[in-house]
Amino acid sequence: MADWILLALVGSATYLLLQKSVARLSKVPWRILWLVMMLPPLVWVLGRQVFQYELPPLLMLLLFLTSYFTSMTLVRRGGIRPSTGGPRPEVENSSPEADPSPAGEPEPEEEEEDGAADPVSLALAHTPISEVPREKLSHCFPWNVFYLQNVEYRPQAIICRGNLRADPSEAYERVQQNVETTFGKRFLVVLQEGFAGKPFFALVPNPAARRSLADSRELPLLALGLLLFTFWTTLSAGAQAAGVSPDRLLHLPSLMKGLPYAVGILAILGSHEWTRYWVARRHHIKTSLPYFIPVPFVLGTFGAFIQLKEPVPNRKVLFDIAAAGPLAGSLVALGMLLLGLVFSAPADPPTVPEGQPTPISFHRIDPRLSVLLAILARMVLGDQLQPGQVIELHPLAFAGWLGLVVIAFNLMPVGQLDGGHIVHAVYGQRMGANVGRVARWLVLLLALTVQPWLLLWALLLFVISSADEPALNDVTELDEARDLLGLGMLTLLVLILLPVPPFLQNGLGLA
Known part of the structure; x- marks a missing residue:
């Protein structure tokens, strides 16, 4: 069931993105383009759910490459639709x-x-x-x-x-x-x-x-309503993760078991978006209020966002807005993860039939899944964590780890993600776009080899344009402090996503 839900989410996101972008810019029928792009995930889900067969990674990569280059060929041959007004970046x-x-x-x-x-x-x-x-x-x-x-x-x-x-x-x-x-x-x-x-x-x-007056008007009631609804959905998700059955979610004491998770994830997402909002306003850029995205299943939310209503004046401001959110969110997430690990406990790994891959679970997690997680787990748990053991995460630690994973996705150096803005600000728009193109393939290779839980995100990165919109003054370079901070943010991304290599496993006593 989870595979079908993820397929529906990816399909809906791709559909909306193509409708907003390709349909306005290219003459190619964007619904046909959508079918071509959705072919690999559709085949993958049908193989798993209908035929009970997992396609080999090499075959999936070949199918994905075929879909990607076919879609690019369709866009190029379709030509460019005449512009209908508005500024033209690039x-x-x-x-x-x-x-x-x-x-x-x-x-x-x-x-x-x-x-x-x-x-x-x-x-x-x-x-x-x-x-x-x-x-x-x-x-x-x-x-x-x-x-x-x-x-x-x-x-x-x-x-x-x-x-x-x-x-x-x-x-x-x-x-x-x-x-x-x-x-x-x-x-x-x-x-x-x-x-x-x-x-x-x-x-x-x-x-x-x-721009009409309605376009620049803020909607505080909508923002507050989405925040309250997201609090309820994350509260329900946290309670179910704590073992509460769905029919007991209306029972207040049972529902309150999800409070640590709900408070933790909302604090991380809220600090991320409110910091971006404050930095944008500090640079005198009009922006919308932060809007949370509630979902009544899985994690309880798909994050939050703000929308800039004015162009960014220069690369320094672009960097400040892009780096502020992940920096604040990662500090909150790291604090929660460290505190949550104090209340977490090592456990023996689940028994898996021979020849079957070990299932990925965010509640019972192998510390070798991430370099950063392994280092923090060894710092907090010390000798309690024996080689080969997993960690039963406390809900607060679960929220902190999930927040870091979401921040890592935002730090991907692609297009209009925070990481894409950062590499654009540090290296320039053209070099930033080239970094984004290479990063997408590296993440896909990582997902198909050692980090299968990244596959969905790797596919989503190919839906996002690799080029970021230029700042008004896109030539003035950053100072050294911002360059170093940008390098530090990208290093954090690598530490979150990369699994622990064998030589480091021995050093941390995890092998």
Whole structure:
């Protein structure tokens, strides 16, 4: 039954992601693409549940590769759907021969500040992109800051190429002020690196002009309602994990047995999202309230999220927002895991028929499953933990370990996950995307060899785009402190996911 539930969840998530992304960007029928992408997990579940046969990892890998490259071929042959407005990230990848007509551009709004606007600026605000005067653009780029050499008019952007003659932060600030003085709030200014590493500016339509009041409104009652519902679902999940039967969940004393787990998991997820929310607001970026995702089965929740309502100004802010959540959440999770291990006890491993793999359980867990878990278990349990034994996790330790696993998934250096933002901020957008492409295959290889519990997450990573959206100033690099912190966060990811190698098992007395 669990396999069918996971298949339904993966299918629903893939369906929604393709509907929101590919359906708007590509001419390929996205429902056909969904069927192609869902073929490997469908075959895997049918083999296990219907035919009672587990496909060999090599065959599953071959099937998955076939599905992946088939879907990529469909997307490439389907072509790109014409843009319908809004800013276009990664404008360097746009075709230079694109139609320069402004048909997709949203209608600019009237200036509302001080009740009056400069007639020249107002006229420019209503000028189509392809008719914006070159002279006005030249005035926005002082020669001692950015020597403008070439201007390209695209359907949804004006690409300004030249030589950067000042510090990227100073140049961006000067150009952004000049563009706002000349064109008002019509354009967002983006500074990116080109293919040859040469910075260029892009002026893209400001989506804030099309955002309605309802889009920027917060929904505190919805956030509170989801939090309360998630508290109940995690309370029920924790009670069932503690041995309470489903028909006793309405009995308050029985339900309260799940309190340590519910409080623990909500504290971890809450600290993760509220820290991100606070850091975003500290950088003056509008964002939604944290929304929890309750589910009435398995773990009781699928996490929480916030949504940024404004573009990120630079890579430093991008890093701060991306690293703040996992850092706060991991500190809380580590504290709970350490405290929970004090109340946990070693136990003999379950008896498994010869030739069958040892089942994975988060309640009774082999410390060799994770380098970090093994080190912490040896620190807390000491000589109580004998070689070959597993650990009966206290609900608080279970919540702490589960929180670390969720944080590890967020730290995957792929796309718009926190880890994807971190590698983008540290190494740049292009290198970050390349890291994401390699990371997906490494996680899949890890899942098919030594960590089978990662298989579902490995498949989900291929649904997520490997490229992250650029910051407005995507050229200014981070300072050394942020670089080191980013390296530390990725090291935490490795320590959580990697199993204990044989040489370390001997050193920790687990072999």
